[in-house]
Structures are given as structure tokens and as C-alpha cells.
Amino acid sequence: MAARGEQGRRITETARETLGQSVRGLGAYHMNACVKCGLCAETCHIYQAEPEPANHPGVKASKVIDHYRRYHTFLGKYLPGLVGARDLSPDALDQLVDVVYGRCTACGRCSLHCSIGLDIAAVIRAGRNVLAAVGKVPEGLQRTVDNQIETGNQMAITEEELKSTAEWLAGDLRLEMDDDGVEIPIGAKGRRVLYLVNPREVKFFPLSLMAAAGVFHAAGERWTIPSKFYDVTNYGFYSGDDPAARELTRRVIEEAESLGVEEIILSECGHGFRSFRWEGPNWMEQEYPVRMRSVLEILEEYIDSGRVKVDPEKNADRVTLHDPCNLVRWGGISEPQRRVLKKVVADFVEMTPNRKDSYCCGGGGGMLSMSEYGERRVMSGKIKAEQIRATGAKIVATPCHNCADQLIEISKKYQLGVEIQAVVELVYNALA
Numbered sequence: 001m002a003a004r005g006e007q008g009r010r011i012t013e014t015a016r017e018t019l020g021q022s023v024r025g026l027g028a029y030h031m032n033a034c035v036k037c038g039l040c041a042e043t044c045h046i047y048q049a050e051p052e053p054a055n056h057p058g059v060k061a062s063k064v065i066d067h068y069r070r071y072h073t074f075l076g077k078y079l080p081g082l083v084g085a086r087d088l089s090p091d092a093l094d095q096l097v098d099v100v101y102g103r104c105t106a107c108g109r110c111s112l113h114c115s116i117g118l119d120i121a122a123v124i125r126a127g128r129n130v131l132a133a134v135g136k137v138p139e140g141l142q143r144t145v146d147n148q149i150e151t152g153n154q155m156a157i158t159e160e161e162l163k164s165t166a167e168w169l170a171g172d173l174r175l176e177m178d179d180d181g182v183e184i185p186i187g188a189k190g191r192r193v194l195y196l197v198n199p200r201e202v203k204f205f206p207l208s209l210m211a212a213a214g215v216f217h218a219a220g221e222r223w224t225i226p227s228k229f230y231d232v233t234n235y236g237f238y239s240g241d242d243p244a245a246r247e248l249t250r251r252v253i254e255e256a257e258s259l260g261v262e263e264i265i266l267s268e269c270g271h272g273f274r275s276f277r278w279e280g281p282n283w284m285e286q287e288y289p290v291r292m293r294s295v296l297e298i299l300e301e302y303i304d305s306g307r308v309k310v311d312p313e314k315n316a317d318r319v320t321l322h323d324p325c326n327l328v329r330w331g332g333i334s335e336p337q338r339r340v341l342k343k344v345v346a347d348f349v350e351m352t353p354n355r356k357d358s359y360c361c362g363g364g365g366g367m368l369s370m371s372e373y374g375e376r377r378v379m380s381g382k383i384k385a386e387q388i389r390a391t392g393a394k395i396v397a398t399p400c401h402n403c404a405d406q407l408i409e410i411s412k413k414y415q416l417g418v419e420i421q422a423v424v425e426l427v428y429n430a431l432a
């Protein structure tokens with residue numbers, strides 16, 4: 001039930017202030033200019049799966065813009081009914097939740113195709129900033145942010161659990177690699193590389209963590225995982241809670257400094273890469289004191305320099321690649337994964353479209369943590385399922401565990417019969 005009276009007035013005031021601040025960073029141009037041409041409709045995987053007006057990118061952006069217009073334009077202030085300007089009332093804020101969290105993954109594909117260059121995803125994120133400021137983030141997403149802030153990682157994994165998982169994975173690796181020197185160090189000082197992982201790797205996808213450890217060992221890398229702040233994800237980025245996002249970034253940088261590493265390597269995670277590599281310095285208002293790269297970049301370096309030797313015949317099945325929106329369209333990392341895959345698999349095929357024009361799989365924007373939108377999320381993966389089927393691939397490589405979760409579900413739902421793997425797993429499997 002929406003708040004009334006004094007409480008309602010305070011919520012509206014906070015929402016209004018936050019919208020004003022978000023738009024100052026974004027540029028008011030984006031909040032005024034949709035010409036309702038409709039061209040963005042076919043760019044959106046959610047609209048394609050369910051072509052109803054509420055899923056149209058221009059309509060979704062307009063729901064946020066209508067509030068901006070109410071407080072920042074002449075007609076919106078004095079004749080709001082005439083221009084469709086709307087108060088940020090508690091009821092209106094409740095309605096906005098479904099629009100900006102439930103019908104948009106902020107993937108940005110529509111922004112690329114907008115006839116006048118509106119950054120629709122950024123407008124949606126301004127809406128998320130507003131809702132985060134007034135405590136209206138959907139419960140599952142908020143719980144994930146709270147876990148990160150309270151425990152240091154989104155799955156509330158304890159340090160003991162991390163260490164025991166690392167021990168048994170290292171034990172398995174020693175057997176597999178027939179080498180007693182293999183280790184998965186946690187919190188070691190004086191190493192060159194600090195490796196951040198997705199807690200889902202610790203809990204559900206240990207093969208990708210094990211594969212990374214195997215490749216680091218083969219390359220003779222001096223590396224460690226931090227003992228506390230090792231989470232490569234940042235759910236404050238998804239929820240629109242910039243202060244939380246800033247705090248999560250700050251802790252990692254502080255841990256890197258205290259361990260004395262030379263660079264931070266981010267494991268395969270789309271939004272994690274974008275958050276740490278590009279958004280983090282803005283949130284912290286300073287450059288990082290250490291270098292930061294994606295694991296894809298260091299994998300390419302190891303292979304090109306001959307530090308690891310690979311045999312593509314060890315990955316004989318056909319492999320295709322899914323491009324995570326935050327890594328590729330927003331993060332600018334599109335080629336290292338392709339160059340690596342072409343060296344470690346025997347039969348690589350592209351999906352169409354690909355790179356920055358790739359469709360979102362449907363699992364971005366924090367969707368996986370909001371169970372109330374689960375049905376819509378899986379449905380919105382239909383277009384990606386068709387792309388995958390057309391490649392005839394047996395394996396879909398994806399450098400993102402969020403995408404991997406969604407692709408596993410859509411493979412089942414649309415009976416694709418494909419296996420989903422991280423790029424590093426294919427590299428490990430190809431070690432010669």
C-alpha cells in the first residue's frame with residue numbers, strides 16, 4: 001500500500017531530488033526528446049517476445065520522462081495534464097517498479113537504434129536511482145545488495161566456506177594436472193594478480209574457478225583471490241543504489257592495496273566488468289591505484305606470449321559465443337574472447353547479430369534475482385534461443401555467469417540441447 005500524508009510527501013520530495021540529480025549526470029536532452037517514431041520497438045528482446053505497448057522501449061522511457069517533465073518543464077509545471085506530466089506520488093512510484101525493473105534489462109540495444117540517439121537504458125537507470133532512493137527496489141534484488149554490503153558477497157558465503165571450496169578444488173586440480181604445486185591461494189600477500197570471482201562460481205559453478213586456477217598455474221602466474229572482498233558483481237549497480245555501488249568498489253580497491261598486488265583481474269562477468277572498470281572510478285571520483293583488466297585480456301596475453309600452450313582439437317565440438325551486453329556493448333570488450341576462442345576450439349561460429357548489436361539473453365539488469373519476473377525473463381530469451389539454434393553449436397561460450405544462468409534455462413525451455421561454458425573452461429580444456 002502506498003504511503004499517504006506527511007510520509008508520502010517526504011517520499012515524493014526524495015524521489016524528485018534524486019531524479020533531478022540523476023538527470024544532471026545524464027543530460028536533460030535524454031529526458032525531453034522522444035519523438036515517438038516507434039523505431040526502437042524491434043530492437044528490444046522483451047518487446048519482441050511480448051509485443052504489448054507496456055514493453056515498447058519508447059513507452060518505458062516515457063514513464064520516467066513524464067515525471068521529469070512534471071518538475072523541469074514550463075508546461076509540465078503549469079499544465080501537466082496537457083503534456084502528460086505526472087507527479088512522483090507514492091502510487092506512481094509503485095507503478096514505476098514494474099516498468100524499470102520488470103520490463104527492462106537496461107541492455108542498451110534500443111539506445112543504439114533510437115532515431116535521435118536517446119540513451120533509453122540510462123533513462124531507465126535514472127528511474128532505478130529514484131526507486132532505490134525511496135526504498136522501492138524489488139525484494140530479491142534488494143536482498144542481494146544487502147548481502148553484498150553486510151557480508152562482502154552477494155551469496156553471503158563465509159570465508160571458511162571459500163577456503164574449504166578452494167582447498168578441494170586445488171586438490172582435484174593437483175590430480176588432474178598431475179602437479180603437486182597447484183594452489184588456489186586466498187588472501188596471499190605480495191602476489192602480482194588479484195583475481196575477483198563471481199560467488200556463484202564458489203557455490204554453483206566451481207569448474208570455472210578451477211579452470212582459471214589451472215590456467216594461472218600453467219602460466220606460472222603469481223595470483224591470489226582476496227579473502228573477504230572477492231565478489232566481481234555489483235548489485236548496487238543493478239538496483240540503482242549508487243552509494244552502495246561505490247562502497248562495494250571502494251572495499252575491493254582497498255583490499256588490493258593492502259595485499260600489494262599489481263593488477264586486478266575480473267573473472268567473466270558482464271556487469272561486474274562494466275561496474276568495476278568503467279563506473280567505479282566515477283563513483284569513487286578518482287583513478288584506481290592499480291591496473292584492472294578482464295580475465296579475457298590476460299588469457300589472450302598468456303596464449304599469444306606462449307606462456308600457455310593450447311591445442312584446439314581438444315575442443316572438437318562446434319562452439320558459438322554469446323555477447324553479454326554490459327561487457328560488449330557497454331564495456332567495449334568484444335574481440336579478446338573471439339581471438340581466444342579461435343585458438344582454443346576447432347569449430348567456432350558466430351551468432352547473428354553479434355558484438356554490440358547482439359540481443360540481450362534476458363538475464364541482465366538484475367532480472368535473475370527478481371523471481372516475480374521469472375516467467376517474463378525466460379520468455380524474453382526466445383530471440384536468443386533462435387539465434388543459438390541457427391548456429392548448430394553444441395556449446396555456447398559466454399563470459400558472464402548471469403548470462404550462463406539464463407542460457408541454461410532457455411536451453412531447457414526451448415530444447416536447444418546446448419552446453420553453456422565460460423571461456424576460461426574452454427581454455428583450460430585446451431591446455432596442451
Ligand code: SF4
Nearest residue numbers: 044104105107108110
Ligand atoms: S534497454 Fe534493452 S530491455 Fe530495456 S527497453 Fe532497451 S532493448 Fe529493451
Ligand code: SF4
Nearest residue numbers: 035037038040058114
Ligand atoms: S526510437 Fe527513440 S525517438 Fe523513436 S520512439 Fe524509440 S525512444 Fe522515441
